[in-house]
Amino acid sequence: MQPLTLDQRLGRVGQHIIRARLFLDLWSYFEEDVSRGKIIDTMREYNEFFRFTPHAYLVSYVIYMAGVFDKAKGTISLDALNREVKKAGNVKAQTATSVDALLLKARPIADKVVMLRHEAFAHKSAYISYDDVFKLVAICPRQLRELADLALDVANQLFSARGLQSQYFSELPREAAEAMMEALGKK
Template sequence: MPSPLPIEDRIERAAQLVLRSRIFFDIWFYFEGADTRPHLLDTMNEFSEFFRFAPHAHFVAFVVSVAALFEKRRDTITLPALSREMARAGMLSPQAYSEVEALISHAEPLAGKVTILRHNAFAHRSARISYDDIFKAAAITPAQMRELTEIALKVANALLRARGHQEQFFNELAREDAETMMRVLQSATHNG
């Protein structure tokens, strides 16, 4: 079995996965959120074949990406595994490890909900439970999904700090681009 990638690379990849997860969430929520969707619906209907799948694709990408950060497999890059490995190797102080583990413990119930979606609706499609029942079983809200990304970023940043790397931050650029795109499309459809 090949050796794991260097710890520095795995920490950076985990941090990037956290950032991507949040981008996927933000774009999905922009198109599907109760506050924004009603204002976008006419334009989305004008381009129905694109918007029929685009928000859903971002949601699937969010679920698969954020669930990967808390995966139980030993051969994947996960925040809990990185935390344990760094603590064992003396790369994470006992205090930092304790703080990271508290964050991970707080994230686990939320990650479990997302994992239900990943394992039964998206990465695999359950033959035993309906799509709607999968979502009922997961019982996760958009606010909880956002919270999971925020906790994941705190963990990733603690690991990055411990190795002397620059912390990462969420930004609104992808959502702002989506808003600009919708304004252009709305203008084109109303002036055309």
């Protein structure tokens, strides 16, 4: 089987970052105090649907974002793509320095997200509880959002180096969730 081209892999990582942020925005909408306070009665009315929905959004974010920072050989990750774009000679020195600095800034948060994936969601450690993993990782929603922002900045700089179109986050899924909850609340 032939590997995907560099540009195809760059496109794929960009889409994973966009999807991760989409899931984070939906999780935030259903879980943050201000918005949840406005919709909790509707969520309770449809409890069987909403019981695990926010959790599914968080898991989806973690899986996508952990993949973006995966260190395993043969995976589509920002670190590997950065090296490959540099090797192809597409990156100017200033961009290379900027991307390296962003990846360095992202790494501590990414390591926490990867730990959540490995210990709490994907592998379910036999030695630490779900709640204790979150306590150990000590990550907050602001850091999750920052990681997505850093990742997209890196991806867009790599896209630019290759002459590809930048990608952007969209507020539309959260706006649709807000409209859905408003409609459900009126019934």
